[in-house]
Amino acid sequence: MLFATVILGAQAARADDNDMWALLxxxxHMVLLRHSNSPESPPDAAVVNFKDCATxxxxxxxxRAQARRIGDAFRKHGVNKVRLVSSQFCRA
Incomplete structure (x- = not known):
């Protein structure tokens, strides 16, 4: 079983790693992703309403650009049959 944690910086998901993409x-196999860039200011409200992104x-x-690059990398490499589990936060 491949367990890949993808940390995205300058390059989306190390797109040159063909072995990883083939296994995915x-x-x-699974990939664990943290949400893309989300500034710490302003912070989440003291009481978060998951149906209201303003909180x-x-x-x-x-x-948003990072998230697009992640999706583009998965599509480019044909990884499109996935089970997605996400948190309730709007940034996920």
Whole structure:
């Protein structure tokens, strides 16, 4: 079983790692991702309403661009049959 933790900085998911991408197309593997860039200011409200993104710390422009690159990398490498588990936060 491959367990890949993808930390995205300058390059989305090390797109040159063909072995990793090939394994991710097969059943029984997972990727654990943390949300993309989300500034700490302003912080989450004291009481977060998961149905109201205004009460949460959200992705900034850089975070949205990172998230697009992540999705693009998965699509580029044909990893498209996935089970997605996400937190309730809008930034996830």
């Amino acid at each position: 197309k097969k059943p029984g 949460q710390r959200n992705l900034d422009d850089a975070g």
